[in-house]
Amino acid sequence: ETGVTQTPRHLVMGMTNKKSLKCEQHLGHNAMYWYKQSAKKPLELMFVYSLEERVENNSVPSRFSPECPNSSHLFLHLHTLQPEDSALYLCASSHGPSENTEAFFGQGTRLTVV
């Protein structure tokens, strides 16, 4: 248990569906992140929020839409996804900003787009 909880753990959705991933942390961190992990590829940073404001968006397609209503919760809204979006989506949190920032990851949501 890392203190970061993600739901659901598994999700199968059609290309026309709309779904949301949820992440929750009670570590007192003020930065939260969404990462995409595909097989045999580096973890890809998708979005960063610090104090509930988006800091970085690494050119992620608009079919992924993040929301950070407060410092403890982060959502990733999904719509009209493609099969290549199937991956493990990891949420992380950290104290920040800092040069030495240990990230705490959730268990991830395994997403399959059919």
Add this chain to the structure above:
Amino acid sequence: GQSLEQPSEVTAVEGAIVQINCTYQTSGFYGLSWYQQHDGGAPTFLSYNALDGLEETGRFSSFLSRSDSYGYLLLQELQMKDSASYFCAVNMGGGFKTIFGAGTRLFVKA
């Protein structure tokens, strides 16, 4: 572009020592981190090097050479539970610009 290179797989026997290398090319550098991820689990933080040299934490040590853009993770007295993927990550600036390598899959055999 930014890149981190690490071997895709390493196999070692229980009780042995294994070194996982990481070389990087990034536009900025504040430090090198290592994470461990078991199948189906979350990546967990192992170590962070901001300065050259060796950092030791129990059976795990991490080394950094900034002039060579190179680091490694050293695992001693290997145990079966050490079978996992290990990722190096470069912090390029502040806490928000971290990029990860593709990971090294470590198999520990009896």
